[in-house]
Each structure stands twice: as structure tokens, then as C-alpha cells.
Amino acid sequence: MVALVLVLTFVVLLLGILVAGLLRSHADILKALHDLGAGVGDPSASGRDAHGHHGGVDPSPRAVHVPFTLGPPLPGERDSASAPTIAGVTPGGDALAITVSGHDTLTLIAFLSSGCSTCAGFWDALQRPQELGLPEGIRLLVVTKGPELESAAEVRSKAHERLEIIMSTDAWGDYEVPGSPFFVLVDGASARRIGEGVANHFNQVAELVRRAVVDVRPFGLGSRSKGFADGLDGPERETANDEELLAVGIHPGHRSLYPRSLADVFPSESPAPQEDDSEPWTAGSIGKVG
Amino acid sequence: MAMLRAHGLAATLPEGFEGRIFVRPHLEGEIAHPVAHFATFPLPQEVADFGGGAVTLMGPNDIFAVLFEYGPESVGKELFARQGMQRSLSAGDFRPTLLRRGLGGQSGTQWFFTEAGRPFTFYAVLGSHARRGVLVPRVNSLLAALSVSPPPLSPNSGAAPWN
Numbered sequence: 001m002v003a004l005v006l007v008l009t010f011v012v013l014l015l016g017i018l019v020a021g022l023l024r025s026h027a028d029i030l031k032a033l034h035d036l037g038a039g040v041g042d043p044s045a046s047g048r049d050a051h052g053h054h055g056g057v058d059p060s061p062r063a064v065h066v067p068f069t070l071g072p073p074l075p076g077e078r079d080s081a082s083a084p085t086i087a088g089v090t091p092g093g094d095a096l097a098i099t100v101s102g103h104d105t106l107t108l109i110a111f112l113s114s115g116c117s118t119c120a121g122f123w124d125a126l127q128r129p130q131e132l133g134l135p136e137g138i139r140l141l142v143v144t145k146g147p148e149l150e151s152a153a154e155v156r157s158k159a160h161e162r163l164e165i166i167m168s169t170d171a172w173g174d175y176e177v178p179g180s181p182f183f184v185l186v187d188g189a190s191a192r193r194i195g196e197g198v199a200n201h202f203n204q205v206a207e208l209v210r211r212a213v214v215d216v217r218p219f220g221l222g223s224r225s226k227g228f229a230d231g232l233d234g235p236e237r238e239t240a241n242d243e244e245l246l247a248v249g250i251h252p253g254h255r256s257l258y259p260r261s262l263a264d265v266f267p268s269e270s271p272a273p274q275e276d277d278s279e280p281w282t283a284g285s286i287g288k289v290g
Numbered sequence: 291m292a293m294l295r296a297h298g299l300a301a302t303l304p305e306g307f308e309g310r311i312f313v314r315p316h317l318e319g320e321i322a323h324p325v326a327h328f329a330t331f332p333l334p335q336e337v338a339d340f341g342g343g344a345v346t347l348m349g350p351n352d353i354f355a356v357l358f359e360y361g362p363e364s365v366g367k368e369l370f371a372r373q374g375m376q377r378s379l380s381a382g383d384f385r386p387t388l389l390r391r392g393l394g395g396q397s398g399t400q401w402f403f404t405e406a407g408r409p410f411t412f413y414a415v416l417g418s419h420a421r422r423g424v425l426v427p428r429v430n431s432l433l434a435a436l437s438v439s440p441p442p443l444s445p446n447s448g449a450a451p452w453n
Binding site: 084085086087089090092093094095096097098099102103105107139161162164188 | 291292293294295296297299303306307308309310311312313330331332335336
């Protein structure tokens with residue numbers, strides 16, 4: 001019995017030491033966060049400054065909220081509309097800057113890496129640009145990371161004179177690219193991204209670009225909607241769109257709002273998209289933006 | 291604003307401009323020198339040194355400009371006697387007759403000069419001569435954004451080449 005009590009006492013003491021160690025470790029972490037200005041609560045409430053001294057005025061930085069992010073920004077956190085100029089170098093060492101806005105061209109930007117296995121199929125497809133199936137007038141631009149993060153020699157081996165390649169790490173940040181391969185379609189007239197996402201095969205990308213062209217071109221890129229052009233979002237843009245539709249006689253229940261088949265949505269020369277088992281523009285994709 | 295820098299040339303591109311600074315592959319018996327193209331419209335993949343293949347795509351509000359370097363043997367020649375790039379042009383500097391390829395409605399200007407010990411010509415085309423009052427200030431904003439580095443020392447000097 002005495003031995004059992006001794007053992008239990010020892011175990012309790014051991015656990016107590018462990019708990020005290022954990023609390024101490026936790027306190028150290030909290031203190032480090034406070035020192036970084038990302039602490040929970042206001043450290044000045046304790047009447048101590050950042051070095052633990054008592055004082056009437058707290059010289060330590062005020063605790064602020066610091067977003068804690070792992071990996072690429074989630075869709076809700078992304079500024080998915082902007083389409084800044086892409087500037088960098090070519091695989092051959094020349095300088096190149098492409099402006100994707102300010103004109104009525106649709107630009108498809110393919111963010112690829114030389115090493116990713118999924119990108120290999122896209123690089124192969126890009127060797128035959130005439131077989132890509134992109135609608136006429138689409139500007140295709142391949143963007144890899146800059147020479148500091150990407151092998152220029154590898155990229156050069158995949159380049160040819162009809163393929164425009166920019167090596168620019170900044171562009172990956174500007175367009176919030178979560179990984180490669182990643183595709184962005186920019187409407188130059190509105191200076192906005194109108195589609196983005198991932199795909200397994202280039203024909204999936206081409207199909208989505210064809211759909212975007214059908215969506216955009218009949219109405220003129222610059223006249224899509226006032227709400228779109230004004231950069232409205234959410235309920236404000238919905239209200240603005242409703243007002244525009246009502247102004248041209250399209251009211252709730254109008255038959256044009258209820259197409260019966262894909263042919264109603266993609267009329268004339270554009271064939272209805274083929275069903276495909278795979279899911280293009282899926283993981284992490286927003287599909288259509290803006 | 292986007293920054294372009296290669297082959298001893300640099301440009302902080304004004305809003306709406308795109309560009310490239312490149313050296314064409316050397317042909318046998320020829321030495322290629324840097325060329326810079328700037329445009330307010332999508333530049334095709336293949337553009338001739340002075341805009342062939344591009345100027346036909348221009349709209350009335352577009353600008354195309356070239357900074358073209360000549361070989362060092364041109365330094366000191368009468369044609370390149372002007373020291374320094376012209377940084378401010380006037381509407382009167384642009385004339386339809388100065389176009390290398392006379393396209394209706396367009397106008398152009400061309401200047402030869404030496405900057406940083408390197409001989410250049412600057413050639414610019416306006417999409418519409420009638421709109422030169424609006425377009426010339428944009429050309430001037432581009433000119434103000436260009437910079438030229440002195441030529442590299444000879445390879446034997448051990449100095450680092452451009453880029």
C-alpha cells in the first residue's frame with residue numbers, strides 16, 4: 001500500500017513538472033508573440049514593457065492582428081480582378097514587358113514550371129501552337145518564375161520563336177498564383193481577370209477560353225455592364241446588373257434567362273462543350289472572376 | 291510601373307506601354323546590337339527593327355517607338371553628332387513624311403544621337419497624326435523613362451558584361 005502511494009506520488013510529481021514545463025513553454029511563446037507585436041491581448045495592461053520592466057508608459061509596439069497564412073491565399077482573400085503588366089526576362093536574357101490591359105485583346109497567361117510533371121503535357125502542347133485550339137486573336141503568354149528560381153536553360157529548351165515566354169517571379173505574386181500549372185484569362189478592355197484556374201490538359205483550357213470569348217465578344221469587352229466596369233461586387237453589382245437588364249426589357253421570368261440547352265448559351269459556330277470525365281479549372285479555381 | 295533592363299538599356303515603362311529590349315541572333319559576318327521596342331498595343335512576336343509587322347496593327351491612339359543602337363564604329367560620325375537623347379519632343383517634330391513606311395493617317399519622327407558613348411536612333415510612330423497633341427506627351431513620358439549605360443569594357447579587361 002505504501003509502495004502504491006509512493007508510486008502515485010511520484011507520478012503526480014512527474015506530471016506536475018511536465019505541466020509546469022508546458023506552461024513555461026507556452027508563456028515563452030506568448031512573450032515572443034508580444035515582442036513581435038502579434039500577441040493576444042494588450043501587453044501594456046500588465047504594466048510591463050517589452051523587456052519586462054514596470055513603467056507608466058508602454059514603449060512596446062501595440063499588439064496588432066497579423067494574418068497567419070500558410071500557402072497561397074484562399075479565393076476569398078484574393079484580389080482576383082487586377083491584371084498588372086508582366087515584366088521580366090526571356091529565357092535568352094532579353095528584357096520583356098507585356099501589358100495585358102488597355103486594349104481589347106484577350107490574353108491567356110499560362111503559369112508553368114520547367115520541373116513540374118503536370119506542366120510537361122502543357123509544354124509539349126505549346127510546341128505546336130497551331131494545334132492548341134485557341135480562338136483567333138487570343139494572345140498566349142507563358143510565365144515561369146524568374147531565373148533566380150527557375151532554370152533558364154530548361155525553359156530555353158522548351159521555347160521557340162512563336163511562343164512568348166517571360167521569366168518573372170513578381171508576376172506569380174501579382175497574379176497570386178497558387179502553383180503550377182495555373183491559367184489566367186485577362187480581358188484587356190476592362191483590365192480584369194475574367195477567368196483563372198487549373199487544368200489537366202490544354203484542350204480543357206482552350207474550351208474554357210472559347211466559352212469566355214462567346215461570353216465577352218458579342219457585347220463588346222468594354223460594355224459588359226456598368227457594375228462590372230465600375231468594379232462593383234456583391235449586392236451592389238447585382239443591383240446594378242438588375243437595373244441594366246430591366247432597362248432593356250429583361251425582367252424576372254424573361255425567356256432569355258432560362259436557356260433549355262447549351263446550344264442556347266453557345267449559339268452558332270461555337271459547338272456545345274463536350275462532356276469530360278476530368279474536371280478542368282477545379283482545385284483552387286474560381287472559374288469565372290469579376 | 292514595369293521595369294525593363296537588358297543589354298545596357300533600361301526603361302521604367304509609363305502606364306499603358308509594353309516593350310522588349312533584345313539583341314537579334316548574330317548572323318554570319320554581322321554583329322547585332324541592342325534594340326528596344328515600345329508600344330501601347332500588343333506587340334507581335336516578330337517585329338522588324340523599325341516596326342515592320344507592328345505599325346500596321348496600330349489604332350489611332352497607339353504609339354510605337356524604337357531605340358536602335360548602331361555599332362561603335364558610328365561614334366563620332368556626323369550623323370550621331372548630337373550628344374544625348376532628345377527627351378522632349380513637340381507635335382511639330384512629327385510628320386507623315388518621316389515614316390519609314392507611309393501608312394495613311396500616321397506620322398513619325400526620328401533622331402540620331404550618341405548617349406553614354408553609344409550611337410542610337412530613336413524612331414517613333416503615332417497612330418494618328420491628327421491626335422499628335424494627345425500622343426506626343428505620352429512619347430515624352432517614354433523618353434523620360436529611358437536610360438542608357440556606357441558600353442561595356444572589352445572582354446579582355448575582366449569587367450563584367452551587361453546583365
